Each structure stands twice: as C-alpha cells, then as structure tokens.
Amino acid sequence: xxxxxxxxxxxxxxxxxxxxxxxxxxxxxxxxxxxxxxxxxxxxxxxxxxxxxxxxxxxxxxxxxxxxxxxxxxxxxxxxxxxxxxxxxxxxxxxxxxxxxxxxxxxxxxxxxxxxxxxxxxxxxxxxxxxxxxxxxxxxxxxxxxxxxxxxxxxxxxxx
Numbered sequence: 001x002x003x004x005x006x007x008x009x010x011x012x013x014x015x016x017x018x019x020x021x022x023x024x025x026x027x028x029x030x031x032x033x034x035x036x037x038x039x040x041x042x043x044x045x046x047x048x049x050x051x052x053x054x055x056x057x058x059x060x061x062x063x064x065x066x067x068x069x070x071x072x073x074x075x076x077x078x079x080x081x082x083x084x085x086x087x088x089x090x091x092x093x094x095x096x097x098x099x100x101x102x103x104x105x106x107x108x109x110x111x112x113x114x115x116x117x118x119x120x121x122x123x124x125x126x127x128x129x130x131x132x133x134x135x136x137x138x139x140x141x142x143x144x145x146x147x148x149x150x151x152x153x154x155x156x157x158x159x160x
Contacts, residue, residue, distance in 0.1 A: 037085070037106040037117045038125060046087040053153040061098050063089040064150055074154050080146045084109040105134065112145055114138065 040046050046065045055062040065087040073081055086107040092099035103126065104119040118129035138147040148154070 037108065038119070040085065040087065040106065041104050041119045042123045046085070049087075050157065050159070052157045053150050055150065056093060056096070059093050060102060061091045061093045063091070063098075064153070065089075066154060068159060071154055071157055071159060074151075075157075075159075080109055080148065080151075082109050082111065086148065086150075103129075105131075107134075107138075107148070109146075114147055 049065045049067045050071060051063055051065050052071065053064050055064070067085070070080060070084050073079075088105040088107070090102045090105065092102055101121045103121055104123065106117045106119075108115050108117075114135060116131035116134040118126040118131055118134075120126045138149065141147075142149065142151075
C-alpha cells in the first residue's frame, strides 16, 4: 500500500492506492467545511447561524441565513471563503407578514464559484427547479467572485 499527501488550494487530498484503484479523501484545512445542503435544510441546522437580512420581493419574503465566521471574514475585507453556505427561506408575503413557507434555496461557494440547490416546503429536494437560472441571474447581475445580492447586508451586519 502506498500513501501520498498533496496540499492543494487549502485542502488536503490523501490518495490511497489499493490494487490499482485509488480512493480520495478531502478534508479542509480551514474551519469551514462543505455542507450537504439536504442535511442542512432537513435538520434545520442553519437556524443556528445568523439571520442577517430579510428581503421583500413582490409576493414573497426571503429570510437569509449565513454562518457567523463567514460574516467575520467578509467584514475583515476578505472574499467569502470556499464552503460558504447561504440559506434562503422563501415565504408567501401576506400583507407584509410571513405566510406559509414556499421553498428553500441554498447557495454554496465551491472552488470560487457558486452552486444553487432548491428544496420544497416539506424540505425534500426539488429536482424540477431550474437552479441554473438562479446562477445566471446572479452571475449576469453582479461582477466579481462573490455574486451575492445581499453582500452589502452581510458586510453591514452587526454581530453581537
């Protein structure tokens, strides 16, 4: 058995060669880890992060959540780190009040790019949602690496 360690882009890749086959294990060297969006939504663990803003857009209200460490990094002048996960709860807007939950959307930074995933109100994955349109709208509307419409809200958020 031969083991080789390679350090690449802030991550440690360990390859183990067994009988001509390789198995790769990825572990981040930073505090942030890549979240399984389904687990985050279904367990509602994102509720332990920071609700940094709410946005009213016509018939919906969007509540945005992000990790405190990500807010700290951004407020120190850094880009949003790889692994950043933003969770959006989307509610029906009933005269300025949150009605029934409509869906959840996650936006995660992976390899300096962004991936979107959609979930139904019951927290199941929404395989029919075209999340490419989310990506395209963000990418075409905002320049730079961090294509987050609420970036200024994150920067301005007062941590306690």
